[in-house]
Amino acid sequence: MRKKTILFVDDSVSIRMLVKMILEEAGYQVIIGEDGQDALPCFDGRTIDLVVTDLHMPRMNGLELIKEIRKYQHYRFVPILFLTTETKPELKQEAKAAGATGWITKPFDREKFLQIIKKVIR
Numbered sequence: 001m002r003k004k005t006i007l008f009v010d011d012s013v014s015i016r017m018l019v020k021m022i023l024e025e026a027g028y029q030v031i032i033g034e035d036g037q038d039a040l041p042c043f044d045g046r047t048i049d050l051v052v053t054d055l056h057m058p059r060m061n062g063l064e065l066i067k068e069i070r071k072y073q074h075y076r077f078v079p080i081l082f083l084t085t086e087t088k089p090e091l092k093q094e095a096k097a098a099g100a101t102g103w104i105t106k107p108f109d110r111e112k113f114l115q116i117i118k119k120v121i122r
Contacts, residue, residue, distance in 0.1 A: 004050070004121050005028070005046075005049050006121070007030075007032075009052070009053040009054060009062070010034075010083065015054070015106070019083070020032060023117070026117070028117075031048070035057035035059045036060025036064055036068070040068060043069060051066075051079070051080040051081070053080065054082075056086075066098040066100055070098070080101050081117075082100055083104045084103070085106045087105055101120050
């Protein structure tokens with residue numbers, strides 16, 4: 001059986017390493033992007049089962065990334081989760097409007113994080 005592939009996008013090296021380790025230990029294949037612009041080339045037709053992205057990043061932030069992903073026919077329905085320190089309701093609304101599936105606040109609990117991943121990944 002094919003491993004589910006998660007694209008994780010965050011400009012923090014330590015967060016990237018931590019999340020990659022958690023997801024790989026849970027049996028997922030992980031692709032890493034440093035920011036939205038770095039992540040866009042990953043949408044080249046390969047299978048991506050879930051995108052987890054930070055909001056605040058240089059060059060292209062998480063909201064801009066979601067809007068770009070949703071333009072691709074092949075990736076229109078891929079679940080996208082925000083992993084961010086932001087808690088403002090208006091940002092959550094904006095993210096939902098852009099096409100985000102859900103919102104996880106940093107710092108996060110490992111088990112809850114994996115439960116959410118399991119719930120949204122197809």
